[in-house]
Amino acid sequence: MGLLSIIRKIKRKEKEMRILTVGLDNSGKTTIVLKINGEDTSVISPTLGFNIKTITYNKYTLNIWDIGGQRTIRSYWRNYFEQTDGLVWVVDSSDLRRLDDCKMELDNLLKEEFLNELIVGIFATSGHYCSFCFGFLQRLSGASLLILANKQDIQGALTAAEIAKVLNLEAMDKTRHWKIVGCSAYTGEGLLEGLDWLVQDIASRIYVLD
Numbered sequence: 001m002g003l004l005s006i007i008r009k010i011k012r013k014e015k016e017m018r019i020l021t022v023g024l025d026n027s028g029k030t031t032i033v034l035k036i037n038g039e040d041t042s043v044i045s046p047t048l049g050f051n052i053k054t055i056t057y058n059k060y061t062l063n064i065w066d067i068g069g070q071r072t073i074r075s076y077w078r079n080y081f082e083q084t085d086g087l088v089w090v091v092d093s094s095d096l097r098r099l100d101d102c103k104m105e106l107d108n109l110l111k112e113e114f115l116n117e118l119i120v121g122i123f124a125t126s127g128h129y130c131s132f133c134f135g136f137l138q139r140l141s142g143a144s145l146l147i148l149a150n151k152q153d154i155q156g157a158l159t160a161a162e163i164a165k166v167l168n169l170e171a172m173d174k175t176r177h178w179k180i181v182g183c184s185a186y187t188g189e190g191l192l193e194g195l196d197w198l199v200q201d202i203a204s205r206i207y208v209l210d
């Protein structure tokens, strides 16, 4: 594949973003995605596989994958990493007992996601110096990471700053683009602020050729 066709390929796809929503079970992933999409959030059940929503946001088409977070199905998360532009990690800020578990799962996820992107990038582009460089540069920092400190409407919930401390986000790999936002899927507070940052960050990171 020549340089021009690579650029064309990138430009054709630039309006689409693949976003993965993950986090422990009961953290509010499905409720958040429904709320963002303007759907009824009153009847929700645990996600046993995944749901996909396609949402038009500004000039972008977002393919949002909402993956079930129960312990027994967490090992399947890695199956969804390929070509992911944005990761949304949802935390139940009121579930203090499970914050250690939450931190451990996030650390594991980031390690796996980074390796996966790197391996895919190398195999998909092997033999082509230019495309290797593009793939490598695009993926170097891994997906943009938005952490949603959900359920801020519950009394006693930790703030976004407190969650950031517990998850030790400042110690994260410096190449990773991340942001934490406090939100409530019930009131809608914080959701658009988070989504806005994510979409802008992906756009500036991936579509550098625009």
Ligand SMILES: Nc1nc2c(ncn2[C@@H]2O[C@H](COP(=O)(O)OP(=O)(O)OP(=O)(O)O)[C@@H](O)[C@H]2O)c(=O)[nH]1
Binding pocket: 023, 024, 025, 026, 027, 028, 029, 030, 031, 032, 044, 045, 046, 047, 048, 067, 068, 069, 070, 090, 150, 151, 152, 153, 154, 183, 184, 185, 186, 187
């Ligand atoms: N108070 C409050 N409850 C919430 C909020 N978001 C979600 N919930 C509730 O938390 C529970 C779990 O929400 P889900 O959206 O199913 O959580 P999930 O992360 O998709 O769970 P899994 O699919 O099992 O991984 C439901 O009873 C929701 O109504 C929130 O912002 N505030």
Ligand SMILES: [Mg+2]
Binding pocket: 029, 030, 031, 045, 046, 047, 066, 067, 068, 069
């Ligand atoms: Mg769910």
